[in-house]
Amino acid sequence: MTPAAPTPLALIAELTHRCPLHCVYCSNPIELGHRADELSTEVWSRVFREAAEAGVLQVDFTGGEPLARPDIVDLVRAARATGLYVSLITSGLPLDEARLDELVQAGLDHIQLSFQGAAEESANEISGTKAHAHKLKVLDWLKRRRVALTLNFVIHRSNIDQIGEMLALGESSCAGRIEFANVQYYGWAFANRENLLPTREQLDRSVELLKRAQERLRGKIQVEFVVPDYYAKYPKACMGGWGQKLMLITPNGDALPCHAARIIPGLHFDNLKDRSLREIWEKSEAFEKFRGEEWMPEPCKSCDRRTRDFGGCRCQAFLLTGDATATDPVCSLAPQRSKVDAILDAANGPVAESLVKPDWIYRPNPA
């Protein structure tokens, strides 16, 4: 018997998997969705109304590149009309000043602009596209417009030593927040993990620098960072708990409890074309599967931390152990922690030092 579903708080709307960038750590699945299967403006608009009625407070428009949708301004307007707080998570690449004005007028609350680094050449290498120079232009346009801005730097082995320069870029912009998000190892990032995982020494240095920046910029810019959980002692509270706070909707309308859930074998996902958001949230098999504590093995079942981290991440457990019900192996108490330690040993060993020219696996742009 699973407990009653709590109120969902946020919707992550993957409007499309199309993207002009090819980032080697993309959080999209290896099997990308196709344009022909994408939800229509009308279905998305209904989903926003149902979400607001179910108690959802905010929607994050993401992708792929959400600006690849020609109806993006209409989608912003439709979501905002229901009272939802609307964030756009974008590379900025398809933006021009006219489009930016339309988005702000439609009620866009917040833009999260992604950066692959502070230096043009290495940033372009990671995204497989010449994108960096255009992002700097977007930063300049944003200074003259009334919309909140977060800069998001995705951090990994080859840019973690540029954090000082990234901070300087953030401070010269109008951002109220800067996020330093270490890559999380799923999908494309899992495929490229040997080249992305920083060394422990790099990580310690960056955390020290970021703590000082938080102190120095208090009241001016919020500095936030997420460390790679392979280096953590306990797992992250993935998605705030399975089926507890968030619903992710894929471009074709499948409702997922998290970005990576599709990799878990045997899970069936309901589609918003067929069922209402509330019905899926409360009753669908995929959301019920790991909601609450029934599914937990030891040592999670009797662990004091189970109400804080919910046993960690189901997708990570599956990726590393082949069993989605295992304790997240990043946990120091997990029976299979040695799997993570072996990856860390490789990242910190002498072999890793010779990884001078990584052989990246780039994510393609789907049809």
Add this chain to the structure above:
Amino acid sequence: MSTPDLHSRPCLAVGCRLNEKGQQSRVLHMPEKALRLNGPSLEIIERCDGKRTVQEIISDLQKMYSKAEPQKVADDILGYLARLHDQRALDFISDQADRSTSAT
């Protein structure tokens, strides 16, 4: 965390807004999070309109919560405003003339 100037006028920062009246519960939307507002916190936030000064907000709330110790009400409000400022939810508009006369 620094104490807000009593003569400054707090207003919601860009990207922060109250949800509509008539929703089940009132929240302050901020980039990447939302703050649930109960009685006094809602009274404070509704007054952060860029017109009222910190002192005026304190006086209003002291009248509304007249059974509470006035100094405690003032301290609680100053602490709350300073926290929201650190979270980039509030800006304090300072009048240049006001600041020069109130400088100590």
